[in-house]
Amino acid sequence: MADRTPGTGNSEAIAAAFADGPAYVPYLAVGDPDYESSLAYVEALDRGGADVIELGLPFSEPIAEGPTIQGAVVRSLEGGMTPDRFFAFVEELDVDAPLVCMTYYNLIYQYGGSEARSASETSGDAASSDGPRAFVEKAAEVGLEGFVVPDLPAEEADPLREACDEFGLDLVFIVAPTTKGERLERIMSRVSGYVYVQARLGTTGAKSDVADSTTESLDRLREYDVPKAVGFGISTGEHAERIVAGGADGIIVGSALVDIVADGVEEDLSTEAVADRLESLSRELKAGAERGYAARTGAAESR
Amino acid sequence: MSETEPTTTDAPEPSRRPGRERGRDDGKFGRYGGQYVPEALMPAIEELTDAYDRYVLGNEDGFMDEFRERLADFGGRPTPLQRAERLSERYDREVYLKREDLLHGGAHKLNNALGQVLLAKYMGKERIVAETGAGQHGTATAMAAAHLDMPCEIYMGERDINRQRPNVFRMKLNGAEVNPVTAGRGTLKEAISETMRDWATTVENTHYVIGSVVGPHPFPVMVRDFQAVISEEARAQSIEKTGELPTDVVACAGGGSNTMGSFAGFVDDESVALHAIEAGGSTLEVDEEAGVAPNSASLFAGEEGVLHGARTKLLQDSHGQIMESHSVSSGLDYAGVGPELAYLVDEGRVTPVAVDDDAALEGFHRLSNTEGIIPALETAHAFGYLEEHAEDLGERVVVTVSGRGDKDLESVIEETDKRDIEGAPDMSMFTGGI
Numbered sequence: 001m002a003d004r005t006p007g008t009g010n011s012e013a014i015a016a017a018f019a020d021g022p023a024y025v026p027y028l029a030v031g032d033p034d035y036e037s038s039l040a041y042v043e044a045l046d047r048g049g050a051d052v053i054e055l056g057l058p059f060s061e062p063i064a065e066g067p068t069i070q071g072a073v074v075r076s077l078e079g080g081m082t083p084d085r086f087f088a089f090v091e092e093l094d095v096d097a098p099l100v101c102m103t104y105y106n107l108i109y110q111y112g113g114s115e116a117r118s119a120s121e122t123s124g125d126a127a128s129s130d131g132p133r134a135f136v137e138k139a140a141e142v143g144l145e146g147f148v149v150p151d152l153p154a155e156e157a158d159p160l161r162e163a164c165d166e167f168g169l170d171l172v173f174i175v176a177p178t179t180k181g182e183r184l185e186r187i188m189s190r191v192s193g194y195v196y197v198q199a200r201l202g203t204t205g206a207k208s209d210v211a212d213s214t215t216e217s218l219d220r221l222r223e224y225d226v227p228k229a230v231g232f233g234i235s236t237g238e239h240a241e242r243i244v245a246g247g248a249d250g251i252i253v254g255s256a257l258v259d260i261v262a263d264g265v266e267e268d269l270s271t272e273a274v275a276d277r278l279e280s281l282s283r284e285l286k287a288g289a290e291r292g293y294a295a296r297t298g299a300a301e302s303r
Numbered sequence: 304m305s306e307t308e309p310t311t312t313d314a315p316e317p318s319r320r321p322g323r324e325r326g327r328d329d330g331k332f333g334r335y336g337g338q339y340v341p342e343a344l345m346p347a348i349e350e351l352t353d354a355y356d357r358y359v360l361g362n363e364d365g366f367m368d369e370f371r372e373r374l375a376d377f378g379g380r381p382t383p384l385q386r387a388e389r390l391s392e393r394y395d396r397e398v399y400l401k402r403e404d405l406l407h408g409g410a411h412k413l414n415n416a417l418g419q420v421l422l423a424k425y426m427g428k429e430r431i432v433a434e435t436g437a438g439q440h441g442t443a444t445a446m447a448a449a450h451l452d453m454p455c456e457i458y459m460g461e462r463d464i465n466r467q468r469p470n471v472f473r474m475k476l477n478g479a480e481v482n483p484v485t486a487g488r489g490t491l492k493e494a495i496s497e498t499m500r501d502w503a504t505t506v507e508n509t510h511y512v513i514g515s516v517v518g519p520h521p522f523p524v525m526v527r528d529f530q531a532v533i534s535e536e537a538r539a540q541s542i543e544k545t546g547e548l549p550t551d552v553v554a555c556a557g558g559g560s561n562t563m564g565s566f567a568g569f570v571d572d573e574s575v576a577l578h579a580i581e582a583g584g585s586t587l588e589v590d591e592e593a594g595v596a597p598n599s600a601s602l603f604a605g606e607e608g609v610l611h612g613a614r615t616k617l618l619q620d621s622h623g624q625i626m627e628s629h630s631v632s633s634g635l636d637y638a639g640v641g642p643e644l645a646y647l648v649d650e651g652r653v654t655p656v657a658v659d660d661d662a663a664l665e666g667f668h669r670l671s672n673t674e675g676i677i678p679a680l681e682t683a684h685a686f687g688y689l690e691e692h693a694e695d696l697g698e699r700v701v702v703t704v705s706g707r708g709d710k711d712l713e714s715v716i717e718e719t720d721k722r723d724i725e726g727a728p729d730m731s732m733f734t735g736g737i
Contacts, residue, residue, distance in 0.1 A: 060594075060624040061492065061610060063499045064341040070486060082622050105339055106609040110623030151339045151609070176343035178506065183345060201343050202504030 009192040009226075010168045011145040013098035014052060018194060018227035022289040023051035023250030024240075025194075025229050026257055026282060027102065029072035030055050030089050031081035033261065037271045038076075039092060041261060044275035046095035048282020052194075053097045054148060054252065057086045059104035064150035066205030068255040071262055083111055083135070090142045098145040100172065100193070105152045108160065111135035136163035146170030146193045154186045161190055174198050175221065177213035184220065194227040196252060199243075204232060205255045218247040235259075237288030244292030251289050257281065322570025322652075323531075325643065327360065330520020332646035338519040340612045344499070347506035348519055354426045355521045359418075359528055366425055370418055370529075377450055378407045378417060380532065384540035384701070389673040394693035394700075399549065400676070401537045401565065401703045410679065410706030411533060411561050412443035416512055418529035420447040423510035430505065431455040433512040434498040436463055436491030436557070437634030437681070438470025439706055440514030445479035447512075455479040458498045460489035463633050470710050488627045491558075491637045495611050515558025516641030519612030523641050530564025537701055538568045550697025551576045554705065555684045556655070557599060557635035559644045561705040566653065576654070576697065579644060580688045582630030582681075583657030589618075589626065596626040601640040602648050602655035610638065616645040631660040631718055632680030632711070662687030664718055667708065668727040679706035680714065 009015050017023045026045045031038050045053055058073040058081055065073065090099060112134025139147070146169050152160065154173060164171045170193025175184065177200060188195070199214045214230055221228050230243045231252030240251045257278060264274035330336045338348060358366035374380045382402045390398040403411035420431055431448050433455070435441030441457040448455035457474055461483045464471055474481050486493045495513075502511040516523045516530070534552070541549050554565035556579040569575040584598030596618040598604065605616035610625060618626040618638040628638045647653040658666075666686030671677045678686065682705045689702065708715070719730045 061496050063496045063611070064343075064503070066500070074486075077624070104609075106617075106619070106623040106625075109609055110619070110621075113621060150341050151612075153338055153340065153342065153345055156337050156339060174342045176341075176345075178346040179342055180346075183349075187342070198343060201506065203500045 009170050010165065011098060011170045011193060014100070014145050014170055014193045017051040017098060018249050022244045022248070022293040023227065023229060024049055024282065024286040024289055025052045025054060025250050025252040026050050027054040027056060027252065027254035028257055028261065029058055029069065029076050030086050031058065031076035031079050032072040032258070033075040033265050034079045035085065035089065037274070039089065040271050040275045041278055042093055043095055044278040045257070045282050046097050048279040049286035050095075050097040050282060051250070052100055053095065054100045054102045054254070055086075055090065057081070057083060057101055057103035057107060059107055062104065064203055066203035066255065068258050068262065069204050072258045075265065083107055087138055087142045090144055099143065100146040100148060100170070101139060101144050102148040102150070105149050108132050108135045108149065111138065132160040133163045133166070136160070136167050136169060140167035140169055144169065146172055148172045148174065148196060150174060154190050157190055164192070172196050175217060177201055177217055180220065188224050188226070191226055194229045194250065195221065195224070197221065197228050197230045197248065199230050199232040199234070214243060214248075215246050222247075234285070237284040240285045240288030241292040241295070244289045245295045247296070251285065253285055323567060326520070326524045330524065332643045333649065334607070335614050335642035335645045336520060336523060337614050338612060339609045339614065340499070340519045341503055343503045344506060347502065348521075350426070352521045354422060355525050358422055358425050359525060364425065366422070370421055373417055373421065373450075374414065374532065378413050379405065381536045382406055384537055384544065386544075387674050390689070393673070394689060396693065396696060397545070397699045398689070399541065399699070399701045401533060401701055403533060403561070404676065404678065404682070404704045404707035408439075408443050408446055409709065410439040410443065411530065411564060411703070412439045412514065412706070413447065414532055414564065415514070415526050415529045415560055416440065416443035416447040417450070419510065419512040419525070420444065420451050420453055423512070424451055424453065426510065428508060428510040429454070430509040431512055432458070432498050432501050432505070432509055434458045434491065434494035434514060436460070436494065436514075436636060437632065438463065438467040438474070438710065439634055439679070441479070441481070442470050442473045442477070444512050444514075445474040445477035448479065449477040456482060456501070458482050458484050458494045458501070460484050460491060460494050462489035463491065463494070466633050466714060467710060490633065492625065492628070499611070515560040516563045516643060517558045517611060517613060517615070517639055523613065523643055526560050527563040527567055527643065530560050531567035533561075533564040533703060534566060534568030537565070541699070541701065545699060547699065548572055548575055549699045549701040550574070551578060551700045552703070553578045553580060553685050553688060553700060554703040555580045555635065555681045556602060556640065556644065557582065557637050557681060558639070559641035561681070561703060562644060563641060565703040566647075570647070570652065577647070577652060578688065579648070579653050579655045580684045581655055581657045582632060582635035582663070582684060583659035584629045584631070585660055587657060591620050594620055594624060594626055595629070596638070597629045598657060599628040599630045599635045599637055600655070600657040601638060602644060603657045605640070607645075613642045615639055615642040616648070631663060631714065632684070634679065634681040635684065656688055656692070658684045658687040658691070660718070661722060662691060664715070664722060665724050666690060667715060668719070668724050671708070672726050676704060677708040678704055679708050680711045681705055683708070
C-alpha cells in the first residue's frame, strides 16, 4: 500500500467538520435500547452541535469497550440490531453531521456472506478486499463517511483501506499513549479523516479526570497534518475545554452519553427526556471545546 | 500469499516451513492467524514477540534450560506413555495413553502456564492475569505464579465458577484472586474478552498468560511450542517402546492447546494420522435465532472469521456475531479454535471429528472402569471417538489423556443420572452434590 499524502482525506464532509474550530464527535451505540429511541437520541446529538457522529454497530465481543458501552451493546443486540438494520437506520436518520461507523472487524468481514468470502478464497489471497468490500459499498450507499475499527491494526487493514478509497470513505485509526516510533508511522501512513487519540490506556469509559498522557500523545502527532480528535474518558465541558486548549482538534465522547441512555432505561424515562439530556450535555461539551479553542488561538495570537 | 504450493523452492514460504516451525516468524498460518487487537495492546504484543524470539527460540539467558528443569522438578515430566491393555484388546490394535493427567495439577495446562509465567519473569513483568474456562488453565497459572512468586488474577465466567467450584478453591489456595465475569453467558469467551480488557489497562507491568493456542501472534506459536513437549516425549517414547512411530494420534480439541501439543512433534511425520476430537455437544444443529450453537465444534462446523485477535474458524451467525457454544465439558466450551489447527484442517493434515456429550460420557465411564483412569470430560471425548471409529485407525494409536477427571465429578454425577450408560455406577444417591 502506497503511503497516503498527509491531509488528503476522502470525505469532504469530515474534512469540513474539522476545518474551522474544534470538532465535537459524540458516539452512541445504534439500537440502544431500541431502534426508534436510538433515532431520536442520535438526532439530539446533532441538534446539540455534533460535528461528526460515530455510530456504533454492536459486536458480541467488544474487547476494547469498558462496562458502559458493553451494556449498550448488550441492549442493542437484545433489541435485534443487525448490520442491515444498522444500514437502514443510517438511511432513516435526519442529521447534518457526517456519520462514521464504529464496529469490529468480523462484522465488516462477514458482510455479504460466504459469497464475498469465497471470492477471496478462490483468489487465494488472504489480503483480498472482497470481504470488507461488500460492507464498505453498502456503507457508502447509505451515506456513511468513514470507519473506526478498534480491533483492526494497521498491519491487517489494507483490504479495508483499499475498499474505503474505492468508495470515497475515510478510515480512522486509534493511536494509544503507547504508540510510538515505527508503529506510529505505519498508522499515520494509512489514516484518513481524523486520528483518534486514545487519552489513556485501557477500555472506553467516562472518568472524573483526563490523563496527562494526552498532551504527550498530541506532541508526538504534531508533525502529522491530520485532525487529532481525543477520546476515552471525556465527560464534561471542563474536560473538553482542557483537551482542546492542550492542542486537540476535536473531542470524542462516548461513555458519558451512553450513561444517559442507560439511566433512561433504568429510571424508565421518556424518549424525549433522554434526548433532552443528550442534547444538553452535547451543548456543554461543544461549548467547552469552543472555550478551549478560543483560549488556544487567543494565546497564539497574543504571542 | 499464494495457496498453490510451488513444488521446488529454495526458501519455503513462511507457512510452508516444516510444521514444527510454522508461524514462528509472522504469526500467519496460510490465511489464518494475525494480530487483530486494539492499538493499546500492540506494544505489549511486540514486546512479547521480541521476548519469545529471544528467550524461547534463542534460549537467551538459559530460559529454555530453566523451563525444562522446572517442568521436570516442579511439574513431574516426563509423563509416561502407557499401553492401555483393556482398550488394546477391545479395539484390536495397540492403544497407548500419553498421561498428561499425571502432570502436576492434573492436566497438560501446566506446560504452557509455567512457560509463560517464567517468561513474564524474564521480561521483568510484575503481575499475571489469565482467563480460565474449566479452571484447569486458571489452576495451572495460579500454581505456576505461586511457584515463581508472582501476583496473579484469574478471570472466570460466573457460570463456569458454579460448574467448577473445586478449581476455584484451588486457585485461591495458591494465592490467586478470582474475578467473576458476568457478561454474556459467563463462560470462557467472555472471560478472554475481560482479561484482554484488563491487559489493555495494565500492559506496562502485566503479562497475560493466555490458556490456549488462540489469540494474536505470538500466542498461538508460543503456546504450541510450550505444549509441544507432549508430542516430543510421545514420539521418542513410541520409538523406544515399539521401535516405530504411532500410526495415529488422537487428541481432544477446544481452543487447541492439548491438540497442538499432541500433534506438533508429529506434523512433519506424514505417516502419522492426526485426529482432533471436538465437542459435538447435544447436536451440531445451530439455533441462529437464539445465537446458540449447542456444540463447540468450530473446526468441524465453524466458518472463517476474526475473534480474540486472530483470524480462524468460528461458531458465528450469518452476520458475524459470535455464537454461544456448548459442551458438557467446560474446557472445550469455546466458539473459536487456534488458527494453526484451522490451517492444518484446511490442508487435510488434521482430521476434525465431533463427538457428542453422550459418547463423551460413555468414554468417561469406559476409561474409568476398564483402565483405572478417571479422565477429564474434555479427554473423554477422545475415548468416545475411539469407541466409534477404532476401525478407521491404524495399528498403533496414541491418545493423549489431557487431564484427570476429579474436577468433573459433580457434573458427571448429574449428567450420568440423566442417561443410561453401560458400566456406569448408579449415581442417583449422589445427585445434589458430594
